[in-house]
Amino acid sequence: MNHVSSDVVVVGAGPAGIAAACTAARTRQVTIIDDNPAPGGQIWRGYGQASGASGGGDWFSRLRGIAAQRLYSSRVVGLGDSPRTLLVERPDGMMQVCYRDLILATGARELFLPFAGWTLPNVMGPGGLQALVKCGLRVEAKRIVVAGSGPLLLAVAAYLRKHGASIVCVVEQAPFSALSRFGKRLVQYPGKIVEAARLQSKVLGVRYLTGTWVEAASGGGRVESVTLVSHQGRRREDCDYLAIAYGLTPNVELPSLLGCEIHGGKVSVNDRQQTSQPHIYCAGEPTGVGGVDLALVEGQIAGAAVAGDRRTVESLSPQRERWQRFAAFLDEGFALRAELRALAKPDTIVCRCEDVSLERLQRFDSWRAAKLHTRCGMGPCQGRVCGAAVHHLLGWDPESVRPPIFPITVAALAAFGNHSSD
Amino acid sequence: MGKSVVRLTIDGRETAAAQGSTVAAALLNAGLTELRQSVNGEPRGPLCGMGICFECRVSIDGRAHQKSCQVLCADGMVVTTE
Numbered sequence: 001m002n003h004v005s006s007d008v009v010v011v012g013a014g015p016a017g018i019a020a021a022c023t024a025a026r027t028r029q030v031t032i033i034d035d036n037p038a039p040g041g042q043i044w045r046g047y048g049q050a051s052g053a054s055g056g057g058d059w060f061s062r063l064r065g066i067a068a069q070r071l072y073s074s075r076v077v078g079l080g081d082s083p084r085t086l087l088v089e090r091p092d093g094m095m096q097v098c099y100r101d102l103i104l105a106t107g108a109r110e111l112f113l114p115f116a117g118w119t120l121p122n123v124m125g126p127g128g129l130q131a132l133v134k135c136g137l138r139v140e141a142k143r144i145v146v147a148g149s150g151p152l153l154l155a156v157a158a159y160l161r162k163h164g165a166s167i168v169c170v171v172e173q174a175p176f177s178a179l180s181r182f183g184k185r186l187v188q189y190p191g192k193i194v195e196a197a198r199l200q201s202k203v204l205g206v207r208y209l210t211g212t213w214v215e216a217a218s219g220g221g222r223v224e225s226v227t228l229v230s231h232q233g234r235r236r237e238d239c240d241y242l243a244i245a246y247g248l249t250p251n252v253e254l255p256s257l258l259g260c261e262i263h264g265g266k267v268s269v270n271d272r273q274q275t276s277q278p279h280i281y282c283a284g285e286p287t288g289v290g291g292v293d294l295a296l297v298e299g300q301i302a303g304a305a306v307a308g309d310r311r312t313v314e315s316l317s318p319q320r321e322r323w324q325r326f327a328a329f330l331d332e333g334f335a336l337r338a339e340l341r342a343l344a345k346p347d348t349i350v351c352r353c354e355d356v357s358l359e360r361l362q363r364f365d366s367w368r369a370a371k372l373h374t375r376c377g378m379g380p381c382q383g384r385v386c387g388a389a390v391h392h393l394l395g396w397d398p399e400s401v402r403p404p405i406f407p408i409t410v411a412a413l414a415a416f417g418n419h420s421s422d
Numbered sequence: 423m424g425k426s427v428v429r430l431t432i433d434g435r436e437t438a439a440a441q442g443s444t445v446a447a448a449l450l451n452a453g454l455t456e457l458r459q460s461v462n463g464e465p466r467g468p469l470c471g472m473g474i475c476f477e478c479r480v481s482i483d484g485r486a487h488q489k490s491c492q493v494l495c496a497d498g499m500v501v502t503t504e
């Protein structure tokens with residue numbers, strides 16, 4: 001197997017990873033790894049082909065300017081067979097990448113909550129649908145319901161509309177009262193107000209239904225209509241796509257595998273973004289979902305910390321606090337309502353990989369027991385989709401992660417040696 | 423999105439896709455919404471669009487279970503749904 005060693009390795013080339021790599025590269029030799037074909041992460045995905053992502057341009061040119069080793073289409077799937085080594089799957093085979101310091105910037109994924117019909121084709125995450133459009137999916141004249149919760153819904157609706165889609169409505173579960181409280185707090189973030197105003201003009205005329213959620217999706221072979229509920233009652237809307245998710249949830253599998261302390265689903269870090277493992281730093285969404293501004297600040301702090309640049313670390317600290325406060329306001333404004341927990345019916349599939357229904361899970365009292373008997377969470381997604389749902393529905397915590405963190409080929413498994421033999 | 427076009431074969435039919443498109447986008451653009459069947463035989467299509475859920479997997483150039491949302495279309499590529 002191919003071995004490379006690097007002074008600093010950054011996993012994830014989203015805003016946090018790019019900022020970390022650019023900052024660390026001032027004094028150290030850097031390798032940046034991402035499983036997508038190009039850097040950018042979620043928000044700047046496909047920027048290489050299409051322009052327009054605000055702020056992204058500057059960071060892209062900085063990234064191009066550093067002398068880093070870039071491993072794209074490369075996924076960290078586990079640990080190598082010596083200390084401080086990652087096992088990386090590449091299109092042409094496996095590779096071991098050795099590091100002195102490691103910066104984890106693995107981002108977040110969308111939070112999906114099961115409801116009747118959520119497994120139908122053309123029901124996707126809003127960010128997922130947007131990612132597909134960024135990568136060539138055409139949505140002209142498609143009728144799309146954008147639903148769930150969080151500020152991403154409006155951003156995605158605006159984006160889809162710009163690409164010719166007809167937005168049926170945007171469905172936000174948070175009540176109007178909570179949203180207006182959140183709106184008032186934006187006063188402290190003038191940039192966000194400008195952003196919100198710009199966004200509003202792009203979705204002008206689109207129905208924004210607050211205190212409303214999707215109860216069911218139906219159709220033959222793909223979604224054709226959705227049933228919406230609010231305290232006023234029910235209604236049906238026809239659509240070609242349903243884009244639905246309930247905010248984001250941090251990707252903490254790799255930090256967890258590396259032994260970093262995790263608290264409440266987030267990686268614990270100090271004011272230098274250092275985890276409980278002294279040579280491992282973490283930045284961006286894994287330390288708590290906070291958006292692109294927080295991700296960029298944390299990335300720069302982590303990069304400066306490994307570069308030994310204490311001045312930059314200290315000077316960025318007030319910004320970090322400011323965006324952490326913003327993240328807390330977001331959490332509060334878009335807190336999930338209890339009714340969402342009752343959406344999954346006994347026969348609703350919770351684990352999509354293994355087709356395990358809620359009633360089969362409810363026969364057990366822990367994730368471990370349910371996994372053993374139903375294979376829930378043991379399919380290819382390894383609990384990435386159903387784990388968060390099960391946590392929300394049944395209160396079970398996912399077990400600690402065992403290698404590999406992503407399913408890999410048999411040939412690749414052979415490279416594991418002693419690390420996975422327990 | 424770049425202007426140039428690549429040609430690939432999807433379930434035996436030749437299709438054009440914009441350079442830089444992923445295979446998942448090309449499949450949906452070609453009108454295929456069901457990319458695979460679940461364990462119980464239900465139709466499934468992409469969910470996450472970002473390599474997490476594995477619902478978009480197809481065979482690409484003879485390699486089974488490839489996540490079509492993370493693979494770019496290329497000239498001469500042969501894709502079959504599972």
Ligand SMILES: Cc1cc2nc3c(=O)[nH]c(=O)nc-3n(C[C@H](O)[C@H](O)[C@H](O)COP(=O)(O)OP(=O)(O)OC[C@H]3O[C@@H](n4cnc5c(N)ncnc54)[C@H](O)[C@@H]3O)c2cc1C
Nearest residue numbers: 012014015016035041042075076106107127284285291292
């Ligand atoms: C689907 C989706 C769409 C979004 N769209 C928007 C939007 O339109 N506007 C907006 O303001 N915010 C959006 N967000 C929020 C946005 O993700 C954050 O604000 C910001 O991108 C966070 O940056 P980050 O660097 O922390 O993480 P990310 O941008 O998520 O970057 C993390 C990167 O690490 C990679 N990675 C993770 N694990 C591994 C591994 N094991 N091996 C290799 N690579 C790995 C991921 O593929 C990803 O490229 C979206 C989020 C999601 C999940």
Ligand code: FES
Nearest residue numbers: 471473475476491
């Ligand atoms: S759509 Fe989820 S992995 Fe491709």
